[in-house]
Amino acid sequence: MVKLFGNLRVSTIPISSYSNVPTFQYSVLLPYKAMIEIINLHKSFGDLAVLSGLTLSVARGETFSILGKSGTGKSVTLKCLVGLLEPDAGEVVVDSTRVDIYSRKALSEIRKKTGFLFQSGALYDSMSVLDNLTFNLSRHHKVTHAEAKEKSEHYLTLVGLSEAIGKMPSELSGGMRKRAALARALVIEPQILLYDEPTTGLDPITSAGISELIRDMQGRFGMTAIVVTHDILCAGIVSDRAGVLKDGLLKYTGTLNELAEIEDEEVKGFFRNPL
Amino acid sequence: MPKRSIGFAQAGTQVCLSWFRLSIMKRFFIHVYELTAFSLRFFKEVFLPPYEFGEFADHLQNFGSRSFPLVSVIGLLMGLILALQTKPTLARFGAESFLPAMVAISVVRELGPVITALVVAGRVSSGIGAEIGSMKVTEQIDALEVSSVDPYRFLVVPRVLAGTIALPLLTAYADLLAVLGAYVFMFISGGMGWQLFVTSTVSSLSISDIVPGIGKTFFFGYIISIVGSYFGFRATGGTEGVGKAATSAVVFASFLILIMDFVLVKVGILLFE
Numbered sequence A: 001m002v003k004l005f006g007n008l009r010v011s012t013i014p015i016s017s018y019s020n021v022p023t024f025q026y027s028v029l030l031p032y033k034a035m036i037e038i039i040n041l042h043k044s045f046g047d048l049a050v051l052s053g054l055t056l057s058v059a060r061g062e063t064f065s066i067l068g069k070s071g072t073g074k075s076v077t078l079k080c081l082v083g084l085l086e087p088d089a090g091e092v093v094v095d096s097t098r099v100d101i102y103s104r105k106a107l108s109e110i111r112k113k114t115g116f117l118f119q120s121g122a123l124y125d126s127m128s129v130l131d132n133l134t135f136n137l138s139r140h141h142k143v144t145h146a147e148a149k150e151k152s153e154h155y156l157t158l159v160g161l162s163e164a165i166g167k168m169p170s171e172l173s174g175g176m177r178k179r180a181a182l183a184r185a186l187v188i189e190p191q192i193l194l195y196d197e198p199t200t201g202l203d204p205i206t207s208a209g210i211s212e213l214i215r216d217m218q219g220r221f222g223m224t225a226i227v228v229t230h231d232i233l234c235a236g237i238v239s240d241r242a243g244v245l246k247d248g249l250l251k252y253t254g255t256l257n258e259l260a261e262i263e264d265e266e267v268k269g270f271f272r273n274p275l
Numbered sequence B: 001m002p003k004r005s006i007g008f009a010q011a012g013t014q015v016c017l018s019w020f021r022l023s024i025m026k027r028f029f030i031h032v033y034e035l036t037a038f039s040l041r042f043f044k045e046v047f048l049p050p051y052e053f054g055e056f057a058d059h060l061q062n063f064g065s066r067s068f069p070l071v072s073v074i075g076l077l078m079g080l081i082l083a084l085q086t087k088p089t090l091a092r093f094g095a096e097s098f099l100p101a102m103v104a105i106s107v108v109r110e111l112g113p114v115i116t117a118l119v120v121a122g123r124v125s126s127g128i129g130a131e132i133g134s135m136k137v138t139e140q141i142d143a144l145e146v147s148s149v150d151p152y153r154f155l156v157v158p159r160v161l162a163g164t165i166a167l168p169l170l171t172a173y174a175d176l177l178a179v180l181g182a183y184v185f186m187f188i189s190g191g192m193g194w195q196l197f198v199t200s201t202v203s204s205l206s207i208s209d210i211v212p213g214i215g216k217t218f219f220f221g222y223i224i225s226i227v228g229s230y231f232g233f234r235a236t237g238g239t240e241g242v243g244k245a246a247t248s249a250v251v252f253a254s255f256l257i258l259i260m261d262f263v264l265v266k267v268g269i270l271l272f273e
């Protein structure tokens, strides 16, 4: 059947295959212990196979960094995790809920506890920076308008944008937009955070500050996070474990110290020139 | 439908049809299918909460303010030109006194609704296509989804509702201005006093002219907004995709307005004559 847009999807699962599919109600009985579990994920666009057998498990409260050259499918992996892209095959489980099996309600529950920093920022350009932050807060997280405003201002200050609160996204520089988007992802204080290149395009000093902030948030709220990055310094600050995405799967995983020992030109490349 | 059967269906058809014909047919049917699904979804979503009153009010105002100046000029010109065109012909038969009736009926029944809709489509469909299209290519629509905000309900429903309500009002306004335009012409060319003009305009119009004339603009308003939204959602690539979405929206909306007009005129004749 014709694939519509992400939000207008006709179920493509034949009834018969529901029998061995875990549904929302039974999820507690499932053997998925980790907060985020990706098993044998495949995704291609036409002839281009982007992910072929990616497997990843991130424990509750853990932060995992995905390193990889551009175009290897890092953003695609994150999008599969929140149901923005539909995997061709494999299992994607977040907080014991299958997200690759399209159920609007289950997906919506997962999304409410997930913060997502888009690589491009994706600020709503019809709204001011402040409204970008309060929008999500006041919709799903039962807070008054004043509380939402106060909280948003707090997070904008944390990312160093206190002076840009009333500005429109079009008035911000690239780095400022990125930081505003980061504040938007953090402000809902979610259990799960997915960062797509949080420090790309920022100067080294701001980068370090942002990495510290990410680390700090994790410590304070016990978030589970995946950080996609090229920035080995950032990965060093924020992550418990890391993996290198290559040829459609996580070729090497381990702590950063373990990765640094690996005899692979590409992996060495990440460590050679820390920015 | 299971994914496997797509493979079979495609393999089967590829045997029968050349690649060229297949791709054209497929594109056409995908288009028809998706636009139909997209349009019908509106009737489901419009009744479901949360209701975006704020968005609706914004878009109503937006729709109106974008179109108002254009519709004013077009309305006046429509009446002027119509009077200018028909006066000599009517004069030849000594039927100049029929001019107000002629203008009123042709404007209210046909020209007002269709020309207003086409002009507004050029302005608003492209605007909506570009707006939503740029949200699509810059991942703002993905961001809405990740925040558990249904982009269709948040972006499309208020716009379509606003379009469906605003266009009839704009058309009524354009109709009035067209009659005024015709009067201005008659006055300048020294034909008719305003009292006579008004009486013959009013007496020539019956409810069976006004109801179908304004009635069909609800459909046109719906088309203008839904087609703009549809092409916006389909936009891919960068700024180029946004431009394409805007252009396709205008072309498709205009096309559908004329088709819809044909259908509705037919229905109107069955119902009211």
Ligand SMILES: Nc1ncnc2c1ncn2[C@@H]1O[C@H](COP(=O)(O)OP(=O)(O)O)[C@@H](O)[C@H]1O
Pocket: A045, A048, A050, A068, A069, A070, A071, A072, A073, A074, A075, A076, A077
């Ligand atoms: N929606 C899409 N349609 C087609 N191709 C896509 C889409 N999203 C990503 N790709 C392709 O998938 C590959 C991986 O993309 P991405 O995950 O964005 O890379 P990165 O690792 O730099 O984040 C790229 O070659 C890209 O062109």
Ligand SMILES: [Mg+2]
Pocket: A074, A075, A076, A119, A196
């Ligand atoms: Mg990327």
